[in-house]
Amino acid sequence: xxxxxxxxxxxxxxxxxxxxxxxxxxxxxxxxxxxxxxxxxxxxxxxxxxxxxxxxxxxxxxxxxxxxxxxxxxxxxxxxxxxxxxxxxxxxxxxxxxxxxxxxxxxxxxxxxxxxxxxxx
Numbered sequence: 001x002x003x004x005x006x007x008x009x010x011x012x013x014x015x016x017x018x019x020x021x022x023x024x025x026x027x028x029x030x031x032x033x034x035x036x037x038x039x040x041x042x043x044x045x046x047x048x049x050x051x052x053x054x055x056x057x058x059x060x061x062x063x064x065x066x067x068x069x070x071x072x073x074x075x076x077x078x079x080x081x082x083x084x085x086x087x088x089x090x091x092x093x094x095x096x097x098x099x100x101x102x103x104x105x106x107x108x109x110x111x112x113x114x115x116x117x118x119x120x121x
Contacts, residue, residue: 005030007038016041019078020071036062037071040100044075047092050099057100065105072101073109 003014007030017026020037039057043050062068079094101108 007031007033010038010042012038012041013045016045019074020044022070022074034063034068036060036068040068040071040075043096043100044093047096050096054103058103060104062104069101069105069109072097076110 004011005014005017005027006012014026017030017033017037018024020041021029021033023029026033036057039053039060043053075097076094079090079097083090098108
């Protein structure tokens with residue numbers, strides 16, 4: 001069951017925050033979660049908000065780009081692993097993560113890794 005926390009007057013899913021931060025325990029560090037991760041959490045859990053956040057993500061000053069990118073990759077991997085649980089939910093989550101990654105970084109890390117693996121064989 002999804003638990004929620006309130007940060008700056010907004011509700012965020014604890015499970016999604018764990019996934020995005022890569023930490024099994026986020027309760028102790030809620031005040032340290034960067035703004036970009038909170039935005040990401042919001043659109044991952046509510047994909048239909050993405051069109052309204054595109055400019056925010058495009059113009060966002062990301063404190064730790066590697067950490068942010070791995071949050072996007074974790075969502076994609078988790079969605080692939082859980083697709084059979086709820087196909088539409090996980091397809092939407094993966095679409096959101098890929099769209100933001102493409103918008104912010106101009107490419108998809110997992111696609112690049114796959115291309116390197118296939119080219120190297």
